[in-house]
Amino acid sequence: MDFYKRASFICINIPYGRVASYGQIARLCGRPQNARQVGYALKMGLLGDVPAHRIVNSNGFLSGAKSFENEYTQKNMLYSEGIDTDNSGKVNLKLFGWNVTTDEKLYFIDYFERNGI
DNA sequence: ATACTGACTAATC
DNA sequence: TGATTAGCCAGTA
Numbered sequence: 603m604d605f606y607k608r609a610s611f612i613c614i615n616i617p618y619g620r621v622a623s624y625g626q627i628a629r630l631c632g633r634p635q636n637a638r639q640v641g642y643a644l645k646m647g648l649l650g651d652v653p654a655h656r657i658v659n660s661n662g663f664l665s666g667a668k669s670f671e672n673e674y675t676q677k678n679m680l681y682s683e684g685i686d687t688d689n690s691g692k693v694n695l696k697l698f699g700w701n702v703t704t705d706e707k708l709y710f711i712d713y714f715e716r717n718g719i
Numbered sequence: 720a721t722a723c724t725g726a727c728t729a730a731t732c
Numbered sequence: 733t734g735a736t737t738a739g740c741c742a743g744t745a
Contacts, residue, residue: 623727667725
């Protein structure tokens with residue numbers, strides 16, 4: 603399986619106004635242990651053109667790494683699509699977390715199978 | 720081959 | 733609750 607191609611496809615499908623966690627993406631790729639690799643791939647730009655600002659950690663905290671222009675870039679991008687962050691710079695996952703339906707999961711798996719990735 | 724490193728996480732205290 | 737910790741694994745040197 604090509605983990606990064608899978609991750610890329612998942613990221614592209616994160617809906618506008620929603621956030622996903624690294625672990626969540628790894629799980630959807632069929633590799634629940636690879637959360638760190640999702641972060642690595644984003645940092646290195648291995649996923650191509652994906653909405654990286656919609657990816658946060660399992661607590662809802664934004665990336666602390668300086669892959670964005672400045673420390674407010676990601677926060678501003680999220681705010682511009684209606685995603686608020688609290689005073690500690692954390693996203694409320696209950697409100698803005700991406701809730702993936704069973705059908706979507708099946709669709710992703712099928713997509714991977716059909717495209718051999 | 721060995722030893723870190725890190726956009727991580729779940730468990731534990 | 734919040735903080736620490738052990739486990740994780742592809743990359744890199």
